[in-house]
Amino acid sequence: xxxxxxxxxxxxxxxxxxxxxxxxxxxxxxxxxxxxxxxxxxxxxxxxxxxxxxxxxxxxxxxxxxxxxxxxxxxxxxxxxxxxxxxxxxxxxxxxxxxxxxxxxxxxxxxxxxxxxxxxxxxxxxxxxxxxxxxxxxxxxxxxxxxxxxxxxxxxxxxxxxxxxxxxxxxxxxxxxxxxxxxxxxxxxxxxxxxxxxxxxxxxxxxxxxxxxxxxxxxxxxxxxxxxxxxxxxxxxxxxxxxxxxxxxxxxxxxxxxxxxxxxxxxxxxxxxxxxxx
Amino acid sequence: xxxxxxxxxxxxxxxxxxxxxxxxxxxxxxxxxxxxxxxxxxxxxxxxxxxxxxxxxxxxxxxxxxxxxxxxxxxxxxxxxxxxxxxxxxxxxxxxxxxxxxxxxxxxxxxxxxxxxxxxxxxxxxxxxxxxxxxxxxxxxxxxxxxxxxxxxxxxxxxxxxxxxxxxxxxxxxxxxxxxxxxxxxxxxxxxxxxxxxxxxxxxxxxxxxxxxxxxxxxxxxxxxxxxxxxxxxxxxxxxxxxxxxxxxxxxxxxxxxxxxxxxxxxxxxxxxxxxxx
Numbered sequence: 240x241x242x243x244x245x246x247x248x249x250x251x252x253x254x255x256x257x258x259x260x261x262x263x264x265x266x267x268x269x270x271x272x273x274x275x276x277x278x279x280x281x282x283x284x285x286x287x288x289x290x291x292x293x294x295x296x297x298x299x300x301x302x303x304x305x306x307x308x309x310x311x312x313x314x315x316x317x318x319x320x321x322x323x324x325x326x327x328x329x330x331x332x333x334x335x336x337x338x339x340x341x342x343x344x345x346x347x348x349x350x351x352x353x354x355x356x357x358x359x360x361x362x363x364x365x366x367x368x369x370x371x372x373x374x375x376x377x378x379x380x381x382x383x384x385x386x387x388x389x390x391x392x393x394x395x396x397x398x399x400x401x402x403x404x405x406x407x408x409x410x411x412x413x414x415x416x417x418x419x420x421x422x423x424x425x426x427x428x429x430x431x432x433x434x435x436x437x438x439x440x441x442x443x444x445x446x447x448x449x450x451x452x453x454x455x456x457x458x459x460x461x462x463x464x465x466x467x468x469x470x471x472x473x474x475x476x477x478x479x480x481x482x483x484x485x486x487x488x489x490x491x492x493x494x495x496x497x498x499x500x501x502x503x504x505x506x507x508x509x510x511x512x513x514x515x516x517x
Numbered sequence: 518x519x520x521x522x523x524x525x526x527x528x529x530x531x532x533x534x535x536x537x538x539x540x541x542x543x544x545x546x547x548x549x550x551x552x553x554x555x556x557x558x559x560x561x562x563x564x565x566x567x568x569x570x571x572x573x574x575x576x577x578x579x580x581x582x583x584x585x586x587x588x589x590x591x592x593x594x595x596x597x598x599x600x601x602x603x604x605x606x607x608x609x610x611x612x613x614x615x616x617x618x619x620x621x622x623x624x625x626x627x628x629x630x631x632x633x634x635x636x637x638x639x640x641x642x643x644x645x646x647x648x649x650x651x652x653x654x655x656x657x658x659x660x661x662x663x664x665x666x667x668x669x670x671x672x673x674x675x676x677x678x679x680x681x682x683x684x685x686x687x688x689x690x691x692x693x694x695x696x697x698x699x700x701x702x703x704x705x706x707x708x709x710x711x712x713x714x715x716x717x718x719x720x721x722x723x724x725x726x727x728x729x730x731x732x733x734x735x736x737x738x739x740x741x742x743x744x745x746x747x748x749x750x751x752x753x754x755x756x757x758x759x760x761x762x763x764x765x766x767x768x769x770x771x772x773x774x775x776x777x778x779x780x781x782x783x784x785x786x787x788x789x790x791x792x793x794x795x
Contacts, residue, residue: 283572284562291769294561389681392670403667403688406681491569 248480249465250275252311254302256285258495259391259431260317261502263340264484266458267315268505271465273480277309280499281515283489286391287320288364295364296325300332301515305487307335315461316340319361319429319453323370336464343460344427344453345374351449352425356381358415358448361429363388371429383420387411387430394432395498400439408436408443416445427451435502486510526758527743528553530589532580534563536773537669537709538595539780541618542762544736545593546783549743551758555587558777559793561767564669565598566642573642574603578610579793583765585613593739594618597639597707597731601648614742621738622705622731623652629727630703634659636693636726639707641666649707661698665689665708672710673776678717686714686721694723705729713780764788 249271253264257280264278279302281287287295299321303314314337316322316329322339330337348357357380359371366386375382390411393404416423426448428434434454441450484507488495492510499507527549531542535558542556557580559565565573577599581592592615594600594607600617608615626635635658637649644664653660668689671682694701704726706712712732719728762785766773770788777785 283568286564290561291772294768388674389667389670392667396666403681403684406684410681490572494569 248274248483250277250310250312251315251461252303252306252309252313253278253315253317254281254299254306254321255279255318255431256281256287256298256321258282258499258502261499261507262431262434263315263317263454263457265503265505266452266454267461268482270458270462272482275483275485277306277311277485277487279303279306279487279513280495281489282491282495283515286362287318287324288362288388288391290364292324292368295321296328299325299329303329303333303337305513305515307333309485309487311335313461313464314338315457317431317454317457319365319431320368323365323368338457338460338464340431340453340457341370341374341429343456344429344451345371345378345380347453347456347459348375348425348427348451349378349380351451352380352423354422354424355379356383356420356423357425357427357451358383358385358420358423359427359429360385360387360390360411360415360433362386362391365429371427381423383415383423385411385415390436391430391432394435397501399435404436405439405443408440412440412443412445416448423448425449425451428453484509487513489513489515526552526761528555528588528590529593529739530581530584530587530591531556531593531595532559532577532584532599533557533596533709534559534565534576534599536560536777536780539777539785540709540712541593541595541732541735543781543783544730544732545739546760548736548740550760553761553763555584555589555763555765557581557584557765557791558773559767560769560773561793564640565596565602566640566666566669568642570602570646573599574606576793577603577607581607581611581615583791583793585611587763587765589613591739591742592616593735595709595732595735597643597709598646601643601646616735616738616742618709618731618735619648619652619707621734622707622729623649623656623658625731625734625737626653626703626705626729627656627658629729630658630701632700632702633657634661634698634701635703635705635729636661636663636698636701637705637707638663638665638668638689638693638711640664640669643707649705659701661693661701663689663693668714669708669710672713675779677713682714683717683721686718690718690721694726701726703727703729706731762787765791767791767793
């Protein structure tokens, strides 16, 4: 009876403050297509980057509870700010496994660096939290952190291949790879918006530098997690499949659909507006 | 008894989603220094620009109620988005006079244009609301609207005199003053962040164009309002005085203090953190 050995499809909740986490969902779909995905974008309260840790924790816990009520059995915090500021609170409040974006990104960076020195770029809030610094120093890797607050609005403007974005990237990266970080050999994209400007960053970053995309690393961590659990994702062929996608947004569903399609690189269709009380 | 004729100092509530409205407060201080000001920055829930009209109205009404509880007798909505999306709801909920930023800006633009054609720049939300278009067309003035989503993050990055900002301004303004808007002779700054890049915009905008700063126009409208009421602000000398300032922020008071000082151009000191339930 082959059917009895067929794995139950995992139901994976993915949470972000907005549409940025869709780059993480995209990486998940590429690796684990045979799953149900519930994506929650807290668009009415974004960006988390300008908010205090207490506010972010409060919002994030509400959102992941909603995802669990919808049946999520594994939670991915596809938001660097929420991971940096509130992962422990989210883990404490959740009854299921929680995977953030920072540990997987740090792990991949530590594996990739030969010089034991990396540069991390992200929003003000992520960089200000020093969460990547802690995760990397725990792995004996030196870190230069650099916040790049203009990248998110540039990506949202759609200027992913634009001379202005290139000029901004040159300014930010030359500051990042200066002085004692001159010989850093890994660049960690510590924001889920940045995969959209990865080709541009590849051109602007010093040639010897490897780029670690934390969306990609997080998808790999989820894959490992599901393999550790008795879900038979052990063979390549088991990974064929058609994902089921459902989206929740706290602000306009229409706006989410429009912007989301660009970030996911796939049509975003089934969007439900959700009103979360504070 | 000269004292009996001395005016009572007005208590003016100024509301914005963040620190941008401080440019309006600054214009108010310059014109009406002898007053008590209560400034409310809803920093935990900014930016309003990405939110729906219903969400913005809900937040704004909560904030102005708080200002009235603190004794505000006149309310200034120093936020283009909140004015554009929720002025009627705010007026309906408030028991006192409410002045938004859009009507005064449109009024000043209509007075300044000879060609009866103006360009309005602002955030996505303000431009998408077409509130300036309506206010100007009601005055028989033609309008080209242009959203400039990168200006706010550039100002917040502190790049108010920076080649990147100049390049972005050239792109935005050349799009704005094109085709049938080529002969527009007024540029309305429809966002409270823009006064900080007014010198740069002055250089980049076509020479024949007059710049209308809606912060400035709003302060003038408040002045008129106070003169219409039996508050004797009729003579220049009555306007000497030392303002009293009190600030309320829904997110970190420390962050507000830091960023706010740049926008106000004066030290921001007395900041109280406020937690507004939804």
